[in-house]
């Protein structure tokens with residue numbers, strides 16, 4: 001059966017035409033949750049309409065879309081990744097959990113983590129450490145704030161003691177620091193370790209190269225601009241061959257569906273589990289979320305991540321100096337290699353962050369305050385002119401009792 005049609009909407013840098021109902025004057029929360037574009041809404045509705053008309057026939061109509069979306073996501077990842085090396089998971093965490101519980105661990109294996117990471121990329125490793133007797137080794141992020149080279153040197157010191165895996169976020173959620181994923185992959189491999197990347201704060205806005213990465217987990221609702229509940233896990237084929245799929249479900253077997261469609265005699269419980277990324281697809285998929293994700297990634301691909309990153313960087317180039325002038329401390333890296341889609345700042349002394357953020361939201365500037373930082377996270381639909389509204393809102397907020 002042919003896959004259903006893709007979105008026909010066109011994205012334009014700096015245009016909100018596909019977001020007619022977006023309430024905020026300046027929506028800067030793409031590092032948290034993206035608003036749904038018309039493309040996303042229409043593709044999600046198309047799935048619902050097909051299910052409304054046909055039930056199971058709706059599912060059958062959307063099954064072929066899954067392989068097509070994998071190809072699209074693989075192209076976004078670059079690095080020679082193939083669609084068949086991806087499996088769909090509900091969110092980033094589910095991808096981390098899958099890897100943490102499916103490696104052929106040996107007691108005493110060391111896992112290198114980074115202090116200050118979002119907990120999604122910590123909790124599953126802690127749980128696996130308890131179950132499999134692993135040792136967690138923590139690298140501070142401070143050297144990465146100094147320079148890429150200092151960060152890599154600190155990681156190398158941790159790797160020198162031996163390690164099975166390094167787990168890192170492509171971009172740190174609270175400061176927007178981009179981690180040197182490619183170099184970390186090379187370093188890990190030289191020390192006999194694998195690299196796991198939580199890509200949700202980078203993929204879709206920051207050019208990434210995953211050629212040296214063994215595992216990538218990513219939810220779809222932030223910079224990929226899809227909905228919650230649909231994400232993916234990439235597993236390098238050599239790593240997939242080694243994995244022990246301890247968390248597999250009924251869809252993880254070879255010929256998993258044959259007993260439903262090929263008549264009697266196919267119901268068996270001894271079919272081998274697939275040694276490929278799709279083994280993480282445990283049960284019924286989220287077709288609405290996957291259709292929405294395809295639509296949002298199609299828009300990103302129309303523009304190209306390089307162009308989106310240049311656009312978002314121009315936004316921050318305008319905003320950052322005006323915030324610094326007003327006494328904010330910017331956490332944006334001086335080194336362009338370490339910059340991302342998020343500009344994060346600390347408020348001037350005496351300014352209460354919660355009150356400041358609330359006053360900005362009140363004025364139509366939607367921002368968040370992760371771990372004590374004020375985070376500005378624009379994406380392709382934000383116009384550069386919005387920077388002036390943001391600055392006006394900051395001035396208004398600072399003058400309205402946030403101290």
Ligand SMILES: Cc1ncc(COP(=O)(O)O)c(C=O)c1O
Nearest residue numbers: 091092093118120169173201219
């Ligand atoms: C770095 C990072 N990883 C993971 C997540 C979320 O993970 P999940 O997709 O499982 O909700 C976030 C933010 O919500 C994040 O900033």
